[in-house]
Amino acid sequence: MEFSDEVFQEIVEGDTKLLVPKKSITEKVPPKKPAFFNPKAKLNRDFSIIAYASFLKKFQGPKIFLEGLSGIGARGLRVANELEIESLIINDLNPSALKMAEHSANLNDVKNIEFSEKEVCRFLSKYSKKGKRGSIVDIDPFGSPAAFFDCGLRATMHGGILSTAATDLQVLNGLFQGACKRKYGGIPVRTEYGNEIAIRLVLGCLRVVAARLGVEIIPMFVESEMHYYRTYVKVLNRPDQQENIGYILHCKNCGNRKVSVEQEQECELCKSKISIAGPLWIGKIFDKEFVTDMLVEIPNFKVDKKCEKTITKCLEESEMPVTYFTLDEIASKMKSSPPKLEKVVSSLQKNNFKASVTSFCPTGFRTDAKINEIIEIFNSIQ
Ligand SMILES: C[S@@+](CC[C@H](N)C(=O)[O-])C[C@H]1O[C@@H](n2cnc3c(N)ncnc32)[C@H](O)[C@@H]1O
Ligand SMILES: [Zn+2]
Structure with a gap:
C-alpha cells in the first residue's frame, strides 16, 4: 500500500x-x-x-x-x-x-x-x-x-x-x-x-x-x-x-440514595417513590494498590498532565462509598451558592464522616453522610 x-x-x-x-x-x-x-x-x-x-x-x-x-x-x-x-x-x-x-x-x-x-x-x-x-x-x-x-x-x-x-x-x-x-x-x-x-x-x-x-x-x-x-x-x-x-436506589425528591442487594420502593427519608438503577456492580471500582502503582509509573511516560490529577483523585476515592454528590446539586436544594469543594470535604471529615473528592466530576464528592447530614454541614459552612 x-x-x-x-x-x-x-x-x-x-x-x-x-x-x-x-x-x-x-x-x-x-x-x-x-x-x-x-x-x-x-x-x-x-x-x-x-x-x-x-x-x-x-x-x-x-x-x-x-x-x-x-x-x-x-x-x-x-x-x-x-x-x-x-x-x-x-x-x-x-x-x-x-x-x-x-x-x-x-x-x-x-x-x-x-x-x-x-x-x-x-x-x-x-x-x-x-x-x-x-x-x-x-x-x-x-x-x-x-x-x-x-x-x-x-x-x-x-x-x-x-x-x-x-x-x-x-x-x-x-x-x-x-x-x-x-x-x-x-x-x-x-x-x-x-x-x-x-x-x-x-x-x-x-x-x-x-x-x-x-x-x-x-x-x-x-x-x-x-x-x-x-x-x-x-x-x-x-x-x-x-x-x-x-x-442503586435514588430518591429524585430529596436526593437520598442507597445501595442494596434488594429493590425497595420507598425513600427512607421522605417516603417518596424511589427510582431503581440496576442490577449493576455495587462492589469496589478501584484497587488501591493498583492505582498507587499507576501514580508511581506516571513519570516514566510522556502523558497528559490531566492523568496525574485524575489518578490522584481515584486513589482518594478508592475505598469510599458508592455514588457521589455534587456541590451544585446540594446548593440548588438549599437555594444558595455552593461552598468550596475542599471546605466541604474537610468539614465532613471533621464531623467524623468519610469524605473525598471524585475523579468522576470536578465538583463531586463522596461521603457516607446522608443527604440531610450533608445539608447540615453545608449550612454550617455558609
Ligand atoms: C473505535 S475503533 C478502535 C480504535 C483503536 N483501538 C484506538 O485506540 O485507536 C474500532 C475499530 O474496530 C474495527 N471493527 C469494527 N467491527 C469489527 C469487528 N467485528 N471485528 C474486528 N474489527 C472490527 C473497526 O475497523 C475500527 O478500526
Ligand atoms: Zn427522599
Whole structure:
C-alpha cells in the first residue's frame, strides 16, 4: 500500500510514531475510511499505558497483548513501544488500518508484533486456549462492548487484565432504557452521577458473563470522559467470591440514595417513590494498590498532565462509598451558592464522616453522610 503525503501523515503520540489519515486530524468527526483514528482519544490511551504499566510491574506470567479492535494500531503500538511486552497481536477487520499499523511498527522498529484481519470474536477465540491467552486484552469497539465480553474474558489468562471501552453513552445514560436492559442487563436512572451508574452497568454485565464462564472479575481502574467509559478488570480463573451485584436506589425528591442487594420502593427519608438503577456492580471500582502503582509509573511516560490529577483523585476515592454528590446539586436544594469543594470535604471529615473528592466530576464528592447530614454541614459552612 502506498501512503501518499496528501492522504496520510506521521504524528507522535506519547513516545510513539504513528501513521494516521490526515482527515482524522483535520475533520471534527474522524472518518472511518481509509481507517479510523481518533486523536482526542490520546488521553484514554495515556491512561491505558499507565494502567498496563502498573499491571506489568507485578505480573509474573508471559507478557502478551491482544488487541481485538485495533484501528490503525495507536494503542497497540504504544504498548509495544513504551512498555515491556513479549509479544503483541493486533487485530482489525479493516485491512487498510492494519497496513498502516504495519508501517508504524517499522517506524518504531517494533519487531515482536503480529497482525490479524479477523472478526474480533474469531480472533479472540483463536487465542482462548492454555498458553495462548493474553495477559492484557483490549476491546475498543464503536458503541457497546457487551457483545464481546464472552470472547474477551475467554481470551484473558488467569491473573490478566481485560480492558474495555463503551461509547454508547445515550444507552448507558438512560435515554434508551430498553436498549440498556437488553445490552447490559440493567437499567440506569438519570442522576448527577450518571457516569458512575453507566460504569457500574458495564461492570455488572461483565460480572454476569464472567460468573457464567466460572471466572471472577476484580475492577482495578475505571475512567470516563465526555465520550466514553473505560474499565480495567483483573480476570481470575475461579468462581467469584462475592456477588457484588445489586441496585442503586435514588430518591429524585430529596436526593437520598442507597445501595442494596434488594429493590425497595420507598425513600427512607421522605417516603417518596424511589427510582431503581440496576442490577449493576455495587462492589469496589478501584484497587488501591493498583492505582498507587499507576501514580508511581506516571513519570516514566510522556502523558497528559490531566492523568496525574485524575489518578490522584481515584486513589482518594478508592475505598469510599458508592455514588457521589455534587456541590451544585446540594446548593440548588438549599437555594444558595455552593461552598468550596475542599471546605466541604474537610468539614465532613471533621464531623467524623468519610469524605473525598471524585475523579468522576470536578465538583463531586463522596461521603457516607446522608443527604440531610450533608445539608447540615453545608449550612454550617455558609
Ligand atoms: C473505535 S475503533 C478502535 C480504535 C483503536 N483501538 C484506538 O485506540 O485507536 C474500532 C475499530 O474496530 C474495527 N471493527 C469494527 N467491527 C469489527 C469487528 N467485528 N471485528 C474486528 N474489527 C472490527 C473497526 O475497523 C475500527 O478500526
Ligand atoms: Zn427522599
